[in-house]
Amino acid sequence: KWKNGEKVTYNEVKPLTQSPSDKILLIDVREPNEVALGSIPSSVNLPLSTFEKNLSMDEGDFTRVNGFHKPTKQQPMIFYCRSGVRAQTAVDLAKAAGYKWARNYEGSYTDWQKHEESNPNKDD
Template identity: 55%
Template sequence: MLRLAAGRCARTAYSAIQPRARLAITQSVRYKNAWTNNPVKPILEQRDELQKDWDARILTYEQVKPKTEQPSPETYLIDVREPDEVMQGSIPSSVNIPLSVMARDIRLDPETFREKYGFDKPQKDQELIFYCRSGKRSASAADVAKRNEYTNIFNYEGSWLDWLAREGNKGSS
């Protein structure tokens, strides 16, 4: 019986100490996240600045439409959706480079790129218009292109959903 009571005392003593330790840790963490001493705030500000630097020029449907009617070798309309999404339809004269592999494949040598995609690798100063489903991934693709020293970058902000709303499913399939 004495042994059992001693075991209970030890557990009781431990459980009485444990909440205080948790409280001290919580208070310490809360203090470090206070606005006066927030280590996360400068990182968020830096991220915001980077996002401002990488913004591509925006194109509308009215600006993209003529480029599909009279394609030019100086302009690439690049669909960054995944192949299963492209099977549902795409904008005429567009080519597909999925965003999931774009950062890697944009660095391929021209011959390997042509073998993989079936068209020439874009030149650094060539006009590149990115689109996706709604315009979010195409903005990311423009960022990838900018980081890889491409200079003539555009984002079709409305992307496939805008095209579909205006044209129906008249795109290439």
């Protein structure tokens, strides 16, 4: 079911936000000032500007700095940013660091907002 290497679409992300689990980690790589303007529900923030430094931390430091557990190398992860460019950089960096199950939400937050605004029943 996990299509490794393939781009992620809204239809794959939406169910993750409706029933979040630890199985798939949704990671926002935008900067905190961008995240403050809105983010995808159930996502965690790991800014691209500190991404490599964070991935090289041990578990304790990572959790203390970021507020969530450091993903394991086998953790499926979906990265997003504003439009997908930084998210693709994060995918490449994660894979280079040994994280095999990293994918990019194509269109990222821009795509998410477009779908959410066009869906009048988004709060159901």
